[in-house]
Amino acid sequence: MSSSRKRKAPGTVANKAGPSHIPHRTKPQTTSWTRTVFIAIILVTITGTLYYYPISNDDKETPVEERDASIFSVQDIPGKGKGVIAARDIQQGELIIYEKPLFIVPPKISVSPSSLIHSNLQRVDPRDRPAFFNLSYVNLPPEVDPEEDEAEVALAIFQTNAVAAGGGVGIFPRMARLNHGCSSAFNVVYTWREREGALVVHALKGVKKGQELLTTYSTMRQPRAIRRAYLREHYGFECQCQVCSLSDAESKASDARLVAISDLYSRFGTWSEGSINGKQAIDIVKQIWTLGEEEGYFSERGQLAADAAWVAAAHWDAGATREWAEVGLEWYSYELGSDSEPAESMRALMGDPERHHAWGSRERMYV
Numbered sequence: 001m002s003s004s005r006k007r008k009a010p011g012t013v014a015n016k017a018g019p020s021h022i023p024h025r026t027k028p029q030t031t032s033w034t035r036t037v038f039i040a041i042i043l044v045t046i047t048g049t050l051y052y053y054p055i056s057n058d059d060k061e062t063p064v065e066e067r068d069a070s071i072f073s074v075q076d077i078p079g080k081g082k083g084v085i086a087a088r089d090i091q092q093g094e095l096i097i098y099e100k101p102l103f104i105v106p107p108k109i110s111v112s113p114s115s116l117i118h119s120n121l122q123r124v125d126p127r128d129r130p131a132f133f134n135l136s137y138v139n140l141p142p143e144v145d146p147e148e149d150e151a152e153v154a155l156a157i158f159q160t161n162a163v164a165a166g167g168g169v170g171i172f173p174r175m176a177r178l179n180h181g182c183s184s185a186f187n188v189v190y191t192w193r194e195r196e197g198a199l200v201v202h203a204l205k206g207v208k209k210g211q212e213l214l215t216t217y218s219t220m221r222q223p224r225a226i227r228r229a230y231l232r233e234h235y236g237f238e239c240q241c242q243v244c245s246l247s248d249a250e251s252k253a254s255d256a257r258l259v260a261i262s263d264l265y266s267r268f269g270t271w272s273e274g275s276i277n278g279k280q281a282i283d284i285v286k287q288i289w290t291l292g293e294e295e296g297y298f299s300e301r302g303q304l305a306a307d308a309a310w311v312a313a314a315h316w317d318a319g320a321t322r323e324w325a326e327v328g329l330e331w332y333s334y335e336l337g338s339d340s341e342p343a344e345s346m347r348a349l350m351g352d353p354e355r356h357h358a359w360g361s362r363e364r365m366y367v
């Protein structure tokens, strides 16, 4: 389901991408539903205060339930528990969910994880607690009786549903109903907005009424077997998404593209240390873009374009900087929202490429 608004990358090229080695001013897509992050929290047990962020659900716009119901409904999905189904056609880039956290836990804690979750829940408005306890969970230790041990159940719920939110890890009960899909299968992206203290979910692609909204729980630049093993271990399911269900031949081709994209990102990263020049870096971006097109994997294109603009600006190429900034604006707008900080920065760069902080920091070159 690609977008009718899709635009070709600038210049003679048809594509482009973004490096993770270049220090990102903004982090585009937040990553994971994080058992992993939580395990990190557990491991880094350092003395410190237990932080609680009393952010309330005080969105002043249309009542949340009403707005949600006009866009999606939460339904039972065979083999997946509950999931989120589009109630109408959704346009690429549309804001689907705007949600404040029920609570956020900090990265450093001095108490046991279950005590931490328990104490945070005590601070949640009692009327909001069912939204937490209604969420699904996996990986409850076999010796634990869920009827008897609410603290352990709460911990399992947290581990199954929490997502990165700024420096911490938070619970967002509405977005927590989103199931997972791999590369071309996921169609929505969630992002934490530090400035607003809220999480937003946007449609990465157009979605038809009746289709399931899917996000992604892990990095996609890896083969099916590795993706499945990760999802099995951390989320307790065998991924049968449309990408994981491809025939062996098609799956091999998809794996090859995803691994190639990963390798290209690594090579792109070598531009910052001077191993490749600006033209070579932009050529790599275009290759990533093309492979993404073939795979149907569009996530992170805003960041990719922003990184290409960075390279162009470093090489004094105002025209290419502008063009990449325009592409970045388009894709950041789909993925993060046209009102997001990264989109704003691309708008500013289009107006004045020389304002880029890397402007003229490398040899002059038309990239």
Ligand SMILES: C[S@@+](CC[C@H](N)C(=O)[O-])C[C@H]1O[C@@H](n2cnc3c(N)ncnc32)[C@H](O)[C@@H]1O
Pocket (backbone or CB within 6 Å): 033, 079, 080, 081, 082, 083, 135, 136, 137, 138, 160, 161, 176, 177, 178, 179, 180, 181, 234, 235, 236, 237, 238, 239, 240, 241
């Ligand atoms: C964050 S919850 C998503 C919502 C959940 N399905 C529910 O009923 O609330 C994550 C859990 O959903 C299930 N899940 C997510 N994506 C899935 C998929 N593609 N196939 C099967 N189960 C999935 C797994 O049990 C996973 O641990």
